[in-house]
Amino acid sequence: MLTAGENDLLCRVEGDAPMGQMMRRYWLPACLVEELPEPDCDPVRVRLLGEDLVAFRDSDGRVGLVAEQCPHRKASLFFGRNEEGGLRCLYHGWKFDVEGKCTDMSSEPPGSTLCEKVKHKAYPVREAGGLVWTYMGPAAEMPEFQRPIFSPREETSVSIFKIFINTNWAQGLEGGIDSAHSSSLHSTDMPAARVPGSTATGTAWARPTTDKSPRLQVQETDFGFRYAAIRRPIQNSATHDYVRVTSFVAPFHIMIPPNNVYNVYQMSVPVDDTHNIIYICAWSDSGPGVDLEAWRKFTGTQIGIDLDRTYRKIDNAANNYGQDRQWMKLGNFTGIRGFPNQDIAMQESMGPIADRTGERLGASDVAIVEFRRVMIKAVRDFMAGKKPPGHGVKAEDYPSYGSWERVVPKTTDWRGFEPYPAKQAAE
Ligand code: FES
Ligand SMILES: [Fe+2]
Numbered sequence: 001m002l003t004a005g006e007n008d009l010l011c012r013v014e015g016d017a018p019m020g021q022m023m024r025r026y027w028l029p030a031c032l033v034e035e036l037p038e039p040d041c042d043p044v045r046v047r048l049l050g051e052d053l054v055a056f057r058d059s060d061g062r063v064g065l066v067a068e069q070c071p072h073r074k075a076s077l078f079f080g081r082n083e084e085g086g087l088r089c090l091y092h093g094w095k096f097d098v099e100g101k102c103t104d105m106s107s108e109p110p111g112s113t114l115c116e117k118v119k120h121k122a123y124p125v126r127e128a129g130g131l132v133w134t135y136m137g138p139a140a141e142m143p144e145f146q147r148p149i150f151s152p153r154e155e156t157s158v159s160i161f162k163i164f165i166n167t168n169w170a171q172g173l174e175g176g177i178d179s180a181h182s183s184s185l186h187s188t189d190m191p192a193a194r195v196p197g198s199t200a201t202g203t204a205w206a207r208p209t210t211d212k213s214p215r216l217q218v219q220e221t222d223f224g225f226r227y228a229a230i231r232r233p234i235q236n237s238a239t240h241d242y243v244r245v246t247s248f249v250a251p252f253h254i255m256i257p258p259n260n261v262y263n264v265y266q267m268s269v270p271v272d273d274t275h276n277i278i279y280i281c282a283w284s285d286s287g288p289g290v291d292l293e294a295w296r297k298f299t300g301t302q303i304g305i306d307l308d309r310t311y312r313k314i315d316n317a318a319n320n321y322g323q324d325r326q327w328m329k330l331g332n333f334t335g336i337r338g339f340p341n342q343d344i345a346m347q348e349s350m351g352p353i354a355d356r357t358g359e360r361l362g363a364s365d366v367a368i369v370e371f372r373r374v375m376i377k378a379v380r381d382f383m384a385g386k387k388p389p390g391h392g393v394k395a396e397d398y399p400s401y402g403s404w405e406r407v408v409p410k411t412t413d414w415r416g417f418e419p420y421p422a423k424q425a426a427e
Helices: 004-011 018-023 169-176 179-183 292-299 317-322 325-329 339-349 363-383 421-426
Strands: 027-032 044-048 051-057 063-067 081-083 086-088 094-096 102-105 125-128 131-135 157-165 215-221 224-231 240-249 253-256 263-272 275-284 404-409
Touching: 004 018, 004 169, 004 363, 018 363, 027 044, 027 051, 027 263, 027 275, 044 263, 063 125, 063 131, 086 102, 157 292, 157 339, 169 253, 169 263, 169 275, 169 339, 169 363, 179 224, 179 363, 215 363, 224 363, 240 363, 317 339
Parallel strands: none
Antiparallel strands: 027 131, 044 051, 051 063, 081 086, 086 094, 094 102, 125 131, 157 275, 215 224, 224 240, 240 253, 240 404, 253 263, 263 275
């Protein structure tokens, strides 16, 4: 349970809100690379931390991310012409390159120097792991860009789905570190089975346990925290535990335990105070991983079938997420297809910003409590002039980074287990 002030501190990201200002000190995902497939392709609207932007790929293949409103008289550059090295506003023809430099001002008389004086707002951009990343903070505090954890090498197999969600970012994040909900909400897609560990097929992730009330243990780290969810396994329950270790990496990254085929990585990126975009990556650095369309089919996130071209859900609150009560009578737990859709139905039903002042938390909410504690402390420290958690630290410097899952002897201390995810998935 939080006070109303703490809830605002955690959730609000627009304008001068401290959480948004802190997030600006990290590299943030702006959109998928596939949204900008080729030079001079259609521009894309991007809204991040309450700021409206336009992403485009110029004639040389470079990506730009600029303020949506033209500096002249504020028409939207989203409608602009993307050609010959820049984005040209339709209204009076001013043109900007990927760095926000004005390169043409056809509406001004010959000899005018106004073009040289106008600098449009543009953020630095990098492409890696299937995403376009940007940095929106002060230049002096920009950390060195490093490849994302889910794509340590150019060749790493990464398949990503993206969904626009009508809730605050922290609700989405809390879904990803809430181990207990998977045993209820996702019980049809993640059934119990006599398997050695989490096992992926094209239609389900089987798990070696029927235990719905995991015991949770947390450990604070430099980058956030990690936690173990410990369940009774189906086999050898007298001597063994089924342990799932998840890492939270500030400000909004979650390393979810892998299955036998791929690792799973979630980001809940704040669009503004009341919307977020979830990106979930299935990745493997030691095998083929999972094909993009198979990943989107399994998760119910195919564009044109489940999502529109802006990554908004076709089944949504307006039609009760397509919930099928007859299907429930036949044994499906939720009647909602695809585990992200089940999550989103629950998260959006909590309201645009969940009221955390009147919750009744239980033992299975330990990781949720830790997330709030870590991030509220981080943002208060940031307001007092300290660096955000993990800021500028390289991934390889974290000895306890990563996630894993396994049936282990009860004597095993999960904190000492070598966790690097790709190695775990390969074993
Ligand atoms: S508003 Fe864009 S050129 Fe005038
Ligand atoms: Fe979930």
